[in-house]
Every structure is written in C-alpha cells, then in structure tokens.
Amino acid sequence: MNISLQNVDKVSAVLTVQIEKADYQEKVEKSLKTLRQRVNMPGFRKGMVPMALIKKQYGISVLVEEVDKLMQEKVGEYIRENNVNMLGTPLPKENNVNFEADENFEFSFDIALAPEFNVELSNNDTVDYYDINVTDEMVDQQVKMYTQRTAKYDKVEEYQENDMLKGLLAELDENGNTKEGGLQVEGAVMMPTYMKNDDQKAIFNGAKTNTVLVFNPATAFDNNEAELASLLKIKKEEVANYKGNFSFQIEEITRMIPGDLNQELFDQVLGEGKAHSEEEFRAQIKETIAKQFEADSDYKFLIDVRNYVVNKIGKLEFADELMKRIMLENNKEKGEEFVAEHYEKSLEELTWHLIKEKLVAANNIKVEQADITNMAKEATRAQFAQYGMINVPDELLENYSKEMLKKRESVEALVNRVVEAKLSEILKGQVTLNHKAVSAEEFNKMFQ
Known part of the structure; x- marks a missing residue:
C-alpha cells in the first residue's frame, strides 16, 4: 500500500491511496471463510457450502468492505503519524474503481488543511x-433571603404590605349585592402587594379581620388570565366572563416575620x-x-x-x-x-x-x-x-x-x-x- 499527500495550495491537498491485492487478499480470504461457517444455503449443510459459491455470491461485497476498512485504518494512521493538520474529514474525489475487474485500486481524497498562523501574547497586549x-x-438582599428561610408566620389582626389574606370571595351584581348563583370561592388566598393596579391595592390598606371589602379582580390583576384563574378557581378561558366587582370577607391575615440574624443562622x-x-x-x-x-x-x-x-x-x-x-x-x-x-x-x-x-x-x-x-x-x-x-x-x-x-x-x-x-x-x-x-x-x- 502506498499513501501520498500532494498540496494543492496552502490550505488544501489531495491524499492518494494505492492498494494492491497483497494488501487485502488475506483479510478477504479470512472473512469469506468466516462467512462460509455462518451462511445457510439450500441444498448444503451449514458450513459446507463450496467456497467457489461463497465467492461468487459474496466475494465482491466482502472485497469492498475489507478494502474500505483497510483504507480507513491506514489513512487514519498516515494522518496521525505525519501530523497532517486536517479540518473535517477527507472528501472522496470521483474515483473510477472497478471492484469486479481490477485487483489494484487507487483512491483520491480532497483534504482541507488548517491555515498556518502564529499567536503570541505578552504584556505589550x-x-x-x-x-x-x-x-x-x-x-x-442575600441576607434578607436567608432570614426569610428561617421566618415564622404569625396571625395578625390588621393588614400591612406583604401580608397574605384568606377569606370568602363572592361575585357581586350590578347593584353591589351578592349575585344569585354567582361565583364564590371559599378560602381564597391572595397578596394585595402583587396587584398591578395601585387604586385596587389601596383598598386593602389597614384592613382588619372579619371586615368585608369590595374590589375588582380583573382590574386589580390587569386581566392576567393565569393569576385570575388561580384566584377564582376557574379555567383560563372562563376568565373573560368575570369583569365585575367581588366582595372579600377577610378571615385570616398572615404575616411573615423574618428570622433573627443569630449564631444559629x-x-x-x-x-x-x-x-x-x-x-x-x-x-x-x-x-x-x-x-x-x-x-x-x-x-x-x-x-x-x-x-x-x-x-x-x-x-x-x-x-x-x-x-x-x-x-x-x-x-x-x-x-x-x-x-x-x-x-x-x-x-x-x-x-x-x-x-x-x-x-x-x-x-x-x-x-x-x-x-x-x-x-x-x-x-x-x-x-x-x-x-x-x-x-x-x-x-x-x-x-x-x-x-x-x-x-x-x-x-x-x-x-x-x-x-x-x-x-x-x-x-x-x-x-x-x-x-x-x-x-x-x-x-x-x-x-x-
């Protein structure tokens, strides 16, 4: 086998591989013998098919396979041993190879070469x-996050910013009365701090337990489907049906008390x-x-x-x-x-x-x-x-x-x-x- 590399220019070359019968003959014969032991053919016991018949039916495909494996192995070795700074993989040229008629084969590949350059850095750069x-x-902010992790939650009587409210949410009619057959949510939980509308948020300032407030959820949460669906316990596609006011009877006010900055923390x-x-x-x-x-x-x-x-x-x-x-x-x-x-x-x-x-x-x-x-x-x-x-x-x-x-x-x-x-x-x-x-x-x- 002979492998040679010819530069076309600084960044490309042609790799030529010449393979003779002696390079592959032994491998092909060994593969055919192994195949003969495995193949099943009508009229013959397994392993007893005549070698001539095996060669006739499988000879070319085995030859192609072994030549390809040999070529890939030797090309890889050549590139490594000769430090060919190749980019990508070799690309086959149009090789006129006749496996049925020829015994010696020649293959050519286009190869992209890495460009040559120098790179040096010093204190001048x-x-x-x-x-x-x-x-x-x-x-x-980081300290606050840690104290919040060890926080406790107290029940309080009067609402302050960041408190959590729990209570009965009830849909009202146009006259401000509880709507007959309207939507009601028991144990509704919300934090007015996260309302998008300041006027609606202000309704809850200083509110106490057991008081009833009137607000508009759609306005308060800027018609956000996800937030409204979660608050009203309905599907997102139903949110558009609830644009009016609701009453909210406050049952509980919960306040987070941050943990202490102590040795334990x-x-x-x-x-x-x-x-x-x-x-x-x-x-x-x-x-x-x-x-x-x-x-x-x-x-x-x-x-x-x-x-x-x-x-x-x-x-x-x-x-x-x-x-x-x-x-x-x-x-x-x-x-x-x-x-x-x-x-x-x-x-x-x-x-x-x-x-x-x-x-x-x-x-x-x-x-x-x-x-x-x-x-x-x-x-x-x-x-x-x-x-x-x-x-x-x-x-x-x-x-x-x-x-x-x-x-x-x-x-x-x-x-x-x-x-x-x-x-x-x-x-x-x-x-x-x-x-x-x-x-x-x-x-x-x-x-x-």
Whole structure:
C-alpha cells in the first residue's frame, strides 16, 4: 500500500491511496471463510457450502468492505503519524474503481488543511478586565433571603404590605349585592402587594379581620388570565366572563416575620464557626458574591481575548469550497441553504477553536481527571449558590457531581470549562489587564 499527500495550495491537498491485492487478499480470504461457517444455503449443510459459491455470491461485497476498512485504518494512521493538520474529514474525489475487474485500486481524497498562523501574547497586549462591584444592597438582599428561610408566620389582626389574606370571595351584581348563583370561592388566598393596579391595592390598606371589602379582580390583576384563574378557581378561558366587582370577607391575615440574624443562622448558612457576628456574616456573604462575579468576569475576559487575538491575527485563509462541502456533508438534512446562511459564522467559531488550540499547546495546558472532578463539584456548588445555598455538605456535592460525570455530554462540557478556566488564568498573567469597575447592571448589558 502506498499513501501520498500532494498540496494543492496552502490550505488544501489531495491524499492518494494505492492498494494492491497483497494488501487485502488475506483479510478477504479470512472473512469469506468466516462467512462460509455462518451462511445457510439450500441444498448444503451449514458450513459446507463450496467456497467457489461463497465467492461468487459474496466475494465482491466482502472485497469492498475489507478494502474500505483497510483504507480507513491506514489513512487514519498516515494522518496521525505525519501530523497532517486536517479540518473535517477527507472528501472522496470521483474515483473510477472497478471492484469486479481490477485487483489494484487507487483512491483520491480532497483534504482541507488548517491555515498556518502564529499567536503570541505578552504584556505589550492590553485587554479589558471588568471588576463587578458588590454593593451593600446585594448583600442586604442575600441576607434578607436567608432570614426569610428561617421566618415564622404569625396571625395578625390588621393588614400591612406583604401580608397574605384568606377569606370568602363572592361575585357581586350590578347593584353591589351578592349575585344569585354567582361565583364564590371559599378560602381564597391572595397578596394585595402583587396587584398591578395601585387604586385596587389601596383598598386593602389597614384592613382588619372579619371586615368585608369590595374590589375588582380583573382590574386589580390587569386581566392576567393565569393569576385570575388561580384566584377564582376557574379555567383560563372562563376568565373573560368575570369583569365585575367581588366582595372579600377577610378571615385570616398572615404575616411573615423574618428570622433573627443569630449564631444559629450564621452556622446554618456558612458552616459552624465561620462567622460570629453580623459584620462577619455580611463580609462572608460579600466574599461569596464577589467570587461568583469573578467567574463572570473571567468569562467576559476570555470573550475579549478572543476578539483581541482574532483582530490581531487578521482573517485566516480557508479552502472555502472544501469547507462548504464538509459542512454540507455534516448537515445533509439541512441542505445548501443552511450552509450558505451559516458558513461565515462557522468559520468564526473554527478560527477561535484553532487559536485556542495553539494557546493551550503553547502554555502546555493539560486536563487531568482530578480537574474534571473538581470542576464538576464547583459547577454543582455554583448551582446551589444560585439558590442561596452556600454551606452545601461535601457528601451532597460529591453525589451530584458523580451524576454529572455519568453523562458524556456533561463531561465534554466540563473538560472545555477546565481548559478555559486554566487558559483564562494563564492569560491574565501574560497580558496587561485594563481593569474597569462596573456595576452588575452595566456588566449584564454587555451581553444584551
């Protein structure tokens, strides 16, 4: 067998494979013998079909299969051993191969090559890095959430904002009397704080238990079908039938009393002994928020590095026609229109992929199993943190991360996150960072 690679230009080549009978003969004979042991043919016992008959009926298909397997194996070896920086897969040219008449075969493939380029970053390169401010308001909101989790609920006599009301809801007629046969809901629950209409909301200010108030649910909740259907215990399609006033007899008023900022709460949120005062507790909360923001800043930094390096290198040359054929081959069901529409975007992603590969190689970044496991735990920890759960037991993190590692797509995503985290950390030390302090709102607008 002979394999050769001939460059057409800088970004494309033709791979030629010449296969002789001696390369495949033994494999074909072995496959035919194995087939003879399995095949059932009328008039012959199993395993006793004459080899001539086997060759006549199956010879060509076995030959094609073995030549194809041999060719794929050897082409793969050639590409690996010769470090051919290929994009996509080899695309077969129009090969005039006659398996019935010929014994020696020649196959040719078009190959798209990755463009050659250099990428180097140093302290002469300046990239923006956004430091997101952690405000006292953010800390207050987080602390408030924790105290609400340990809140108690008291029955009170007079309504205040954020209280919950329970009572009898009854439909009224045009004269303001309880409508005969009208809709009534016993034990109706609502929170006037969430009403959309301020005038309707004001009706409940200072209301006491056992009083009866008149309001218009449709106006109060701005004709929101979901909210009205839930309050009136009806189907959404029936909501339009109830535009008038209702009476509401208040039976209970429930008020949430936030939990105390005490040692028990500190230990529950942060872990035993991590904070001994409200000041220390708030400092820890602020540090946790800052750490979450740092991950966001690193993500934005890598996006900015990408844009900076792409602009620095300039537009790379690709074998466009070959690349479009490869893209079409991978998206046959979507057709040429899809390729035409998405080709330029795919090149942008490919360009960054090639740049990132060079940066990873240049900085000798490796991904170990321990890195993947730790990233799975950090990803799990971040998910819990979104719900305000900071002091998550290691055992729980371990169990959740193990489930994540069972899924192939999750592992691939984790590997990519490890690579990007390591790359970001290294590049932050290589380039000059132009630190910019921003609010969370300003930072989020950058992604809109």
